[in-house]
Amino acid sequence: MSEEKKESLFSKKNRKLITDPLNKINPVTIQVLGICSALAVTVQMDNALIMAIAVTAVTTLGNVVISLMRNIIPSRIRIIVELVVVAFLVICVDQILKAYVYDVSKSLSVFVGLIITNCIIMGRLEAFALGNKPWESALDGIGNGFGYGLVLIVVAFFKEFFGSGALTIPGLGKLVLVPESFFDFGYMHNGLMLLPPSSLFIVAIYIWVQKSRNPELIGE
Amino acid sequence: MELVNLFIKSAFIENMIFTFFLGMCSYLAVSKTVKTAVGLGAAVIFVLLVTVPVNYLLETYVLKEGALAWLGSEYADVDLSFLSFIMFIAVIASIVQLVEMLVEKFSPSLYGALGIFLPLIAVNCAILGASLFMQQKQFSNVGEATVYGVGSGFGWFLAIVLIAAIREKIKYSHIPAPLKGVGMAFILTGLMGLAFLGFLGFEL
Numbered sequence: 001m002s003e004e005k006k007e008s009l010f011s012k013k014n015r016k017l018i019t020d021p022l023n024k025i026n027p028v029t030i031q032v033l034g035i036c037s038a039l040a041v042t043v044q045m046d047n048a049l050i051m052a053i054a055v056t057a058v059t060t061l062g063n064v065v066i067s068l069m070r071n072i073i074p075s076r077i078r079i080i081v082e083l084v085v086v087a088f089l090v091i092c093v094d095q096i097l098k099a100y101v102y103d104v105s106k107s108l109s110v111f112v113g114l115i116i117t118n119c120i121i122m123g124r125l126e127a128f129a130l131g132n133k134p135w136e137s138a139l140d141g142i143g144n145g146f147g148y149g150l151v152l153i154v155v156a157f158f159k160e161f162f163g164s165g166a167l168t169i170p171g172l173g174k175l176v177l178v179p180e181s182f183f184d185f186g187y188m189h190n191g192l193m194l195l196p197p198s199s200l201f202i203v204a205i206y207i208w209v210q211k212s213r214n215p216e217l218i219g220e
Numbered sequence: 221m222e223l224v225n226l227f228i229k230s231a232f233i234e235n236m237i238f239t240f241f242l243g244m245c246s247y248l249a250v251s252k253t254v255k256t257a258v259g260l261g262a263a264v265i266f267v268l269l270v271t272v273p274v275n276y277l278l279e280t281y282v283l284k285e286g287a288l289a290w291l292g293s294e295y296a297d298v299d300l301s302f303l304s305f306i307m308f309i310a311v312i313a314s315i316v317q318l319v320e321m322l323v324e325k326f327s328p329s330l331y332g333a334l335g336i337f338l339p340l341i342a343v344n345c346a347i348l349g350a351s352l353f354m355q356q357k358q359f360s361n362v363g364e365a366t367v368y369g370v371g372s373g374f375g376w377f378l379a380i381v382l383i384a385a386i387r388e389k390i391k392y393s394h395i396p397a398p399l400k401g402v403g404m405a406f407i408l409t410g411l412m413g414l415a416f417l418g419f420l421g422f423e424l
Binding site for chain 2: 037091
């Protein structure tokens with residue numbers, strides 16, 4: 001492959017496909033897609049990381065497959081075709097998770113299966129993969145997967161750090177970050193952070209901060 | 221009595237929105253007015269009422285390990301549970317299509333009210349989520365599965381109607397501009413979720 005060819009693969013337009021979903025068109029906070037899993041799997045950092053990787057993989061591969069088939073799918077049955085492709089990929093992901101990280105797969109429970117109905121994936125397939133070439137679609141999938149992962153990691157960090165004073169990172173185990181001496185001064189874990197509603201507050205504050213820094217996003 | 225307890229448990233204690241965040245996408249998108257919220261909520265109850273029992277029968281007689289024993293002893297140790305995602309979503313997508321056609325044929329007025337929401341429901345996480353939870357809970361008969369489906373649907377209905385009512389009023393309040401709309405809906409849902417946590421203490 002020549003140098004020129006490589007240059008065009010990562011042209012400015014293509015790089016935007018990856019960087020834009022991280023902030024300006026973040027799938028979770030701005031487009032409000034894929035909220036269900038973003039809020040539910042964030043009690044521990046390792047769950048959030050693995051979920052982010054799984055969603056990125058499914059979005060990217062799904063985008064590529066649909067983009068390759070975009071000219072032969074009849075538009076009337078495209079939703080069913082997309083669902084089948086996504087369901088197939090999710091079954092693969094589920095089997096891989098069960099084989100290699102069984103504990104995480106257990107604690108994610110139904111949310112692995114729910115990747116099928118994650119609106120980010122269907123949204124990207126509908127809005128992007130059906131009208132673009134495989135390479136751009138792959139980049140778009142990676143970008144949106146990372147945008148989703150970024151929110152997951154931020155939420156999981158606050159929830160786990162304030163809720164149990166530790167961060168669980170795959171491969172390293174549970175890292176206790178709050179020293180014992182803090183407790184002598186009356187420091188307490190915030191139990192609310194471990195309960196479901198706190199992720200909603202954290203995402204709301206995330207949106208607040210993001211929109212205050214980018215006032216052009218306030219458009220409703 | 222068992223069934224009543226199951227209904228209350230699935231509607232309030234294990235509320236789809238406030239405990240599991242299932243179906244949040246359409247919950248946030250369609251909760252701007254009470255009227256549309258009621259329409260979508262009713263459609264969700266209706267679809268759950270049909271899909272959960274159907275998926276239960278599919279799970280019990282086709283997918284579970286040893287479920288194919290009724291075909292003959294040579295099928296007794298077949299385990300098709302890895303196919304459950306694709307089967308469930310296929311059932312949901314086709315039932316939603318079917319329900320849409322039936323409603324259009326027999327009750328045009330209901331179709332007018334639900335029409336645009338029905339196709340949306342196929343990709344609502346709450347529907348697939350209820351089927352997957354049903355699979356985990358291993359109900360003993362189809363009646364329990366049906367009650368669980370209706371209960372979860374009712375909980376979802378309640379949640380979307382409540383938030384729509386609040387959002388209709390809050391339009392006239394002074395909220396910091398970056399928090400308007402979605403941000404505020406998140407905070408409201410969080411506060412309502414805290415209230416719903418109060419149901420956790422009930423012994424049923």
